[in-house]
Amino acid sequence: MILEKNQIAAAEAASGKSETQLMELAGKRCADTLLHEYPENDSFLILCGSGNNGGDGFVIARHCLAAKRQVAIILMMNDIRTPAAIEARQKLPESCLIYGYEEMSEAQFQTMAQRYDVIVDCIFGFNFHAPLPDFLRDAFRWINQQRLSVVSIDLNSGLEADHSLGDPDALHSELTLALGALKPVHLFSREHQKLDRLIPISLGFSEPETSRWIQMDALQVTRLLPRLFDNDYKNSTGRLTIIAGSPWMAGAAQFNLEAAQAMGCGMIRAVVDPQIYPILQAACPHVVFHPSTQSEADFLALLSQSDAMALGSGCDHLENLDALLETVLKNSSVPVILDAAALRSLARHPEWLNQPQGEIILTPHVGEFSALCGRSVEEIQADRIRCAEEYAVSHSVTLVLKGADTLIVSPQGLRCVNKTGNPSLAKAGSGDLLTGLIAALAARGLNSMDAACCGVWLHGKAADKAIEKNALYTIHHKEILAGLDAFLMDHQKELWR
Structure with a gap:
């Protein structure tokens, strides 16, 4: 309590x-x-x-x-x-x-x-x-x-x-x-x-x-996770589109895609820079790829086939990022998860948040949040709860303010502080895995607050599972995903009907 x-x-x-x-x-x-x-x-x-x-x-x-x-x-x-x-x-x-x-x-x-x-x-x-x-x-x-x-x-x-x-x-x-x-x-x-x-x-x-406080634990998470049924097929277990990666940052897209698959998303499409397509196709053969240079009409058609969309991980060198983000926010009626470069683009164009038809999840660390809300890092750190709540409520977004104790706030002012995880997550690419997990859960039907809370909790729990078999120093994305698999295996009977 x-x-x-x-x-x-x-x-x-x-x-x-x-x-x-x-x-x-x-x-x-x-x-x-x-x-x-x-x-x-x-x-x-x-x-x-x-x-x-x-x-x-x-x-x-x-x-x-x-x-x-x-x-x-x-x-x-x-x-x-x-x-x-x-x-x-x-x-x-x-x-x-x-x-x-x-x-x-x-x-x-x-x-x-x-x-x-x-x-x-x-x-x-x-x-x-x-x-x-x-x-x-x-x-x-x-x-x-x-x-x-x-x-x-x-x-x-x-x-x-x-x-x-x-x-x-x-x-x-x-x-x-x-x-x-x-x-x-x-x-x-x-x-x-x-x-x-x-x-x-x-x-x-x-x-x-x-x-106003939500407490997450293994029981609560397994209650919220979508069940799998014997008659499920790829389009019934979540259709997710991910816009990620750019030249020199293909790994961010790969981490998004692998995490989304690990979370059980059935149909994953990725919009990527043509230069990194060969790398990602080899790493993620389960994904259907589309070029980031496609026409707006083709892109809107792709949006219409999605249950959720994620944008921003590793997109720092994606030339048409701003145009893609504006199109997504103006036209998407499904949950949209924004990370990294998309957050920096949004900080330059805050008026775009007035356009969305669907739910929005933002996943900034404190530096990115400083740019979004116009407050200094020191002011945010001194009162994370107030700063996060004011922004989430006034902009009608679900905010995932990442940190050692990640704070999630809903558009209605509900709050959750995550208590899973360990320092093995303090590595580049960790946030890309988190974005993939949250996006997959949103695509599979969880509302934005539940998707964010479950995704953050599972991300940390996977790291906690990983340190049972690996050293903190050596853990990276493969060990984190193996930790997620270990947790889901522990609860497989509850998740399969």
């Missing part, structure tokens, strides 16, 4: 529990988890803020003391501001050691932090807004540099609940305990590199009636 800040507040109100009761429940369950995860560690230093996150820390301290662990608290702020936190502090036994951060020297703080086995971060909760206060920044930087053992409660202090990032000096934790539900920022752990492991702590919240 993924909840944003306003949904957390609503869930707390609907729980029927007071702030004090929720704090006692959260603190007890966090303490139990800490004691289970760190059975050999005898001492905990708890850094408490002034709000309810600090109150959680007081409850944790009380239960750890009851378990005969050595505990000390450092109050990182001068005052405690919420009634529930004040009450939680009053329940601490007199034997609990409590220090004030602002009364300590830098050397005293550092000596104390190094003396304890585990630091428990209860400073800022989900209401935090960057930047960090200046008086805490040096302490946060020092803790991060020392790579001390840190457990963050709910959020790593310095991260923002509803955003993909937060302050660059946010605390790094080896474990974060997410209270009640995951928050959006938890989904971007590979982007912000601030948390190593995440454990959800249930507080009994109910699922919201509506959510």
